[in-house]
Amino acid sequence: MGLPATDLIEVTYRIEADASEIEQRAYDIALEQTVELPDQVVTDSYVRDNIIGKILDIQPQQAGIYHARIGYNPLCAAGELTQFLNLIFGNSCIKTGLKVIDLLLPNDVLSGYQGPRFGQAGLRDIFAVPDKPMLCTALKPMGKSSDDLAELAYQFALGGVDMIKDDHGLSNQSSAPYEERVEKCVAAIDRANRETGGRSVYVPNVTAGFDQIESRVRFAKQAGAGGLLIAPGLVGFDTLRWIAEQDDIALPIMAHPTLTGPQVINPSIGFSHRVFFGLLHRLAGADCVIYPNYGGRFGFSEQECQDIASACQQEMGHFKSIFPTPGGGMGFDKVAQMTKTYGQNVMYLMGGSLYGWSDDLTASTKALLEKLARTS
Amino acid sequence: MGLPATDLIEVTYRIEADASEIEQRAYDIALEQTVELPDQVVTDSYVRDNIIGKILDIQPQQAGIYHARIGYNPLCAAGELTQFLNLIFGNSCIKTGLKVIDLLLPNDVLSGYQGPRFGQAGLRDIFAVPDKPMLCTALKPMGKSSDDLAELAYQFALGGVDMIKDDHGLSNQSSAPYEERVEKCVAAIDRANRETGGRSVYVPNVTAGFDQIESRVRFAKQAGAGGLLIAPGLVGFDTLRWIAEQDDIALPIMAHPTLTGPQVINPSIGFSHRVFFGLLHRLAGADCVIYPNYGGRFGFSEQECQDIASACQQEMGHFKSIFPTPGGGMGFDKVAQMTKTYGQNVMYLMGGSLYGWSDDLTASTKALLEKLARTS
Numbered sequence: 001m002g003l004p005a006t007d008l009i010e011v012t013y014r015i016e017a018d019a020s021e022i023e024q025r026a027y028d029i030a031l032e033q034t035v036e037l038p039d040q041v042v043t044d045s046y047v048r049d050n051i052i053g054k055i056l057d058i059q060p061q062q063a064g065i066y067h068a069r070i071g072y073n074p075l076c077a078a079g080e081l082t083q084f085l086n087l088i089f090g091n092s093c094i095k096t097g098l099k100v101i102d103l104l105l106p107n108d109v110l111s112g113y114q115g116p117r118f119g120q121a122g123l124r125d126i127f128a129v130p131d132k133p134m135l136c137t138a139l140k141p142m143g144k145s146s147d148d149l150a151e152l153a154y155q156f157a158l159g160g161v162d163m164i165k166d167d168h169g170l171s172n173q174s175s176a177p178y179e180e181r182v183e184k185c186v187a188a189i190d191r192a193n194r195e196t197g198g199r200s201v202y203v204p205n206v207t208a209g210f211d212q213i214e215s216r217v218r219f220a221k222q223a224g225a226g227g228l229l230i231a232p233g234l235v236g237f238d239t240l241r242w243i244a245e246q247d248d249i250a251l252p253i254m255a256h257p258t259l260t261g262p263q264v265i266n267p268s269i270g271f272s273h274r275v276f277f278g279l280l281h282r283l284a285g286a287d288c289v290i291y292p293n294y295g296g297r298f299g300f301s302e303q304e305c306q307d308i309a310s311a312c313q314q315e316m317g318h319f320k321s322i323f324p325t326p327g328g329g330m331g332f333d334k335v336a337q338m339t340k341t342y343g344q345n346v347m348y349l350m351g352g353s354l355y356g357w358s359d360d361l362t363a364s365t366k367a368l369l370e371k372l373a374r375t376s
Numbered sequence: 377m378g379l380p381a382t383d384l385i386e387v388t389y390r391i392e393a394d395a396s397e398i399e400q401r402a403y404d405i406a407l408e409q410t411v412e413l414p415d416q417v418v419t420d421s422y423v424r425d426n427i428i429g430k431i432l433d434i435q436p437q438q439a440g441i442y443h444a445r446i447g448y449n450p451l452c453a454a455g456e457l458t459q460f461l462n463l464i465f466g467n468s469c470i471k472t473g474l475k476v477i478d479l480l481l482p483n484d485v486l487s488g489y490q491g492p493r494f495g496q497a498g499l500r501d502i503f504a505v506p507d508k509p510m511l512c513t514a515l516k517p518m519g520k521s522s523d524d525l526a527e528l529a530y531q532f533a534l535g536g537v538d539m540i541k542d543d544h545g546l547s548n549q550s551s552a553p554y555e556e557r558v559e560k561c562v563a564a565i566d567r568a569n570r571e572t573g574g575r576s577v578y579v580p581n582v583t584a585g586f587d588q589i590e591s592r593v594r595f596a597k598q599a600g601a602g603g604l605l606i607a608p609g610l611v612g613f614d615t616l617r618w619i620a621e622q623d624d625i626a627l628p629i630m631a632h633p634t635l636t637g638p639q640v641i642n643p644s645i646g647f648s649h650r651v652f653f654g655l656l657h658r659l660a661g662a663d664c665v666i667y668p669n670y671g672g673r674f675g676f677s678e679q680e681c682q683d684i685a686s687a688c689q690q691e692m693g694h695f696k697s698i699f700p701t702p703g704g705g706m707g708f709d710k711v712a713q714m715t716k717t718y719g720q721n722v723m724y725l726m727g728g729s730l731y732g733w734s735d736d737l738t739a740s741t742k743a744l745l746e747k748l749a750r751t752s
Contacts, residue, residue: 093635236586299471
């Protein structure tokens with residue numbers, strides 16, 4: 001017996017293999033990700049019918065490369081995001097020539113996750129930006145005092161940046177301790193908003209030790225932060241999910257890609273860009289997913305960036321569309337090109353380019369926003 | 377001014393670069409990992425002297441490959457393991473041709489971590505295995521009932537396996553819910569120990585949702601588990617640290633490599649095997665670090681496995697030596713070869729080979745232990 005295919009968690013793997021071995025390679029994945037035993041050792045018929053992954057199809061691509069779709073019983077994921085990730089790629093990701101390139105989840109699985117609380121539409125409401133690209137920047141560098149960082153936040157808010165986040169390296173350094181920094185940056189942005197009538201918010205980095213995360217999140221909330229920055233590569237995807245699902249927090253979540261590079265950048269291993277930065281971050285509940293833009297100092301291609309943006313917005317059960325948030329590679333001269341790539345449904349993260357443009361962060365920000373408005 | 381080099385966190389990167397660009401590539405890392413701004417934008421002299429990473433030396437290796445040692449001010453790590461990881465490789469890991477291959481931490485940093493609570497000596501005391509290799513196995517497959525898994529645990533314990541862990545895919549599936557499984561497996565192993573006078577323990581998998589981990593850990597403790605299995609790739613290294621440091625838990629910690637493959641398996645990206653599985657897991661407080669053995673179904677080389685084993689035991693401040701715990705690739709016929717690779721200070725994780733050897737798990741285990749004793 002066993003479940004019908006439509007109720008399965010469907011994972012598509014890119015497999016580098018010869019024709020003679022592809023069927024065995026695919027079945028090895030189906031075993032490795034579930035029973036983790038050789039086939040002949042699994043004698044229990046319930047386990048054979050319901051637990052071992054099912055090969056749904058295998059499609060040859062270019063020479064030596066196949067796409068194999070394998071279905072897993074949702075019971076194996078136990079309703080947990082940690083076990084879901086373990087199920088789809090846990091041990092198999094330790095093999096080379098094997099990459100997760102697509103993911104299709106039955107509604108029964110999707111309905112187990114709340115997903116992004118705000119999504120694109122929610123953020124556009126909050127910031128009153130109905131149709132143009134949104135703008136995010138980062139407070140930096142590490143080593144500056146809370147007062148200095150708050151002054152930068154003030155200037156960016158005067159210029160009209162929507163979400164003013166901590167650099168991902170700001171945590172609780174003695175140069176700008178977390179609670180002091182949060183209070184000062186919130187106050188500075190509030191002051192700017194009162195002057196401009198704007199809606200800028202401060203987004204502190206709540207990435208921290210396992211036992212510190214909840215208190216950082218709650219402190220940010222009570223201090224008046226307008227969003228939270230978290231790095232799933234440092235604390236796990238489920239921490240993001242947990243924060244996103246807390247009704248008494250209810251703040252937009254930005255996810256940062258730190259430490260996750262090896263999960264995507266090699267074509268033969270890890271996850272595809274769209275699965276990792278698009279589908280998994282959305283599943284976990286991010287409202288904005290930060291990733292390195294093409295044309296900057298990292299190596300993502302335009303196609304990979306478009307793939308991420310598309311996964312942020314594709315049909316996915318009850319899940320809201322979220323903002324692809326490309327960072328870097330976005331100078332003033334690139335606005336037209338970026339608009340071709342991303343259209344209007346994007347949040348640009350501009351850090352270095354704004355700092356480097358002029359000493360007047362407010363003027364630089366205004367100039368950029370005008371340019372974005374003209375190109376739309 | 378700035379700190380003297382000996383007080384810095386020293387990270388050695390393997391960089392693929394031409395001679396003409398290596399100095400800039402190294403300095404780009406020093407900037408990216410700290411201020412995340414172009415050099416000319418960083419004007420603050422405190423930040424320039426104290427925050428930007430310092431290039432300590434650059435050594436050419438084979439053509440097109442360099443080893444660059446960069447020093448970071450420990451203040452940048454803010455006493456947090458999450459920020460420490462962010463500091464040494466956060467954004468730079470998104471670049472290809474760049475790998476962390478060594479790590480040297482000043483005593484001021486090491487003393488901020490408790491490290492492994494038991495280590496090799498502690499585990500040898502607990503299990504009364506003064507000098508031979510220790511033995512671990514896994515309960516599987518997923519889909520079996522708690523009673524069936526407990527029966528397997530009983531048989532392994534009769535045979536004399538030291539640590540009987542959950543397969544890493546067992547979480548809270550309806551087939552064997554966590555609390556029921558823990559109680560039954562603990563009881564089964566206790567029964568076996570009473571019969572044999574042995575000291576086998578059950579090691580449940582406490583990898584779970586962010587808000588579930590602590591309760592799983594506490595349940596395991598009060599139920600009488602003798603160790604805990606956790607997967608840093610799913611929940612973050614700091615969760616491991618937190619568990620290891622809880623004095624009212626005080627159970628040996630085994631770390632599982634699930635989802636971490638891409639962090640090590642490609643020679644051009646991520647971390648070296650020894651840094652990732654050796655130094656980082658030890659820093660976080662694992663007593664046993666599981667990794668795929670060479671000669672099995674994963675691609676680690678004998679040298680990479682020896683490197684891990686050596687990092688588990690090298691001089692590292694107040695940190696205890698921990699058990700390299702190679703899994704797979706260890707049939708009965710390989711005992712002599714493995715002894716050459718690892719010597720006696722190793723814990724073997726044997727799952728599939730024991731299940732596959734015969735239907736009598738107790739007899740298989742006893743035969744293996746005899747073989748290990750004869751080879752020592």
